[in-house]
Amino acid sequence: MLYQGSCHCGKVAFEVEGELTGAVRCNCSICSRKGALLWAVPHESMRVLAWGDDLGRYSFGNHVIAHRFCRSCGIHPFAEDVGEGSGRSAYINIHCIEALDVAAVPVFDFDGRSV
Template structure:
């Protein structure tokens, strides 16, 4: 299924194809503060529709994940695996996906603090 999403102001928009059956709630230091519910998809299935100077990047720790955010409204719609030598993934914040009710998905709790 094709999904579309964006940040709050719409300056960072995206679409991706996936079969969403669940979401991941991570308790790492950034995900818990963002309140993100995530789904992992192959990076190649993510298409960013509004890029420009409005897309910011934040990394921390081992800098393996680029957390993307809108510089205008501050919303974090997705993140990207930036490590070399492996199949890359994108992590969509399903709270930013249009026409999707996150309460209809099963949620898996991931212990990112210990990872």
């Protein structure tokens, strides 16, 4: 299925192809503060449609994940592995997917604080 999403103001927009069977609630220091529910997909399944100068990047710890956010409204629509080549993942914040019944998506807890 093809999903479309964006930040609050719409300056950062994306689409992602896949089967959304569940999302992860991570308790790491950034995810718990954002309140994000993440759907991991192969990086090539996501396509950023709009970003310009509005797509910010934040990385911490071992710097293997780029947490993306809109510089205008501050919303974090996705994150992505920073490595090169195949095997990369994108992590979609399902709260940013249009017309999605988030309450109907099974949520799995992940202990990111221990990683």
